Amino acid sequence: MSDKQNIYILAIESSCDDTSAAVLYNDNMLSNVVATQKIHEAYGGVVPELASRAHQQNIVPVVHQALAKANIDKKLVSAIAFTRGPGLLGSLLVGTSFAKSLSLGLNVPLIEVNHMQAHILAHFIKEGDKKVPPFPFLALTISGGHTQIVLVNNYFDMEILGETLDDAVGEAFDKSAKILGLPYPGGPLVDKHAAKGDPTAFPFPKPKVKGLNFSFSGLKTSILYFIQRETSKNPNFVEENLNDICASIQYTIIGILMDKLKKAVAQTGIKEIAIAGGVSANSGIRKALQESEIKYGWKTYIPKFEYCTDNAAMIGIVGYLKYLDGKFSDQRIGAKARYVI
Ligand code: KG4
Ligand code: ZN
16 A cells, blocks of 8 residues: 555546546546446436446446556555445446445555535646635536535535525536437537527526525526427527527526626625536636636636546545545445435
8 A cells, every 4th residue: 555645546436427437646637537428319318227337338448548548557556436426326336336346356445435525626636836726615516417506615624505406507508408409418519509609699587596596497498488489480490590599598507607606705705716517618607707807806716628527537636635534435335326515
């Protein structure tokens, strides 16, 4: 086993439809391999049983590739970190069982990781002289399964200030895209078309939700009714206006997120803002945050694309931080589909 200066973490992520393995040397990423499962495209969403099966097929080659890319022998690994939850139980079970066996086989400690904490702590993976957010900061975690504003007091001291009452923001993107006939996952495609459209072309109503909570199901319904109404008048409405529709949807969603962030800043007095999760890859939200530095005097932290969507490097950094604290798990640990921060 390595000392506390030379720590090699092998990390495994399998919570949804990406099988990923990474190797970190302390807080440096040496490799981050992601196998994205294409099979779900045909179904318009993730099919849990198919996801589990694909994880089983992918996990061994992905781990091998991560070790090969990092150019280290598995005997050097100091600990195995894995995503315990939240996520799809069948998917989580594949990564959890694999990690447990590997830790036994290599005789190194096992470290369980909360996927949502990992999205936030991805900001602490070393990237040259890029600045990391100072504590306390606010994190807007926006993914396919979650939408939260989190007060981050320390690495493992986090408090959810607000969250979605129904759909996650990634779902809002994906379901809107589905209404427009775009394949799954539609978020990146809405983003792509939005870049060429007019964000004010079609105004959509913003939900009125108290406090720092969110709601996106009403927006999805109003988009559905709008598209049904317009296509009954002009069957080519979507294809003739796709860029403007996407730009308008994206503009509305970003407006909802920014309004709540402003409220959170006013409530806490904290102006250090980080974004995390798959939707933080969205170019509109990245731009809105960058502009907020001048507009509102915030300091913003935007992850590089590789660390936005699901990846094992973010699991690895949590593994490293827990390793320093000696926070290890034992072999009785199980996967946890619902797992709060
Ligand atoms: O964090 P993530 O990879 O998986 C979950 O933990 O859910 O997030 C996936 C979500 C999907 O809903 C996907 O459509 C969305 O992130 N997403 C985007 C973009 N890239 C990924 N949504 C909008 N714009 C993007 N560029
Ligand atoms: Zn995620």
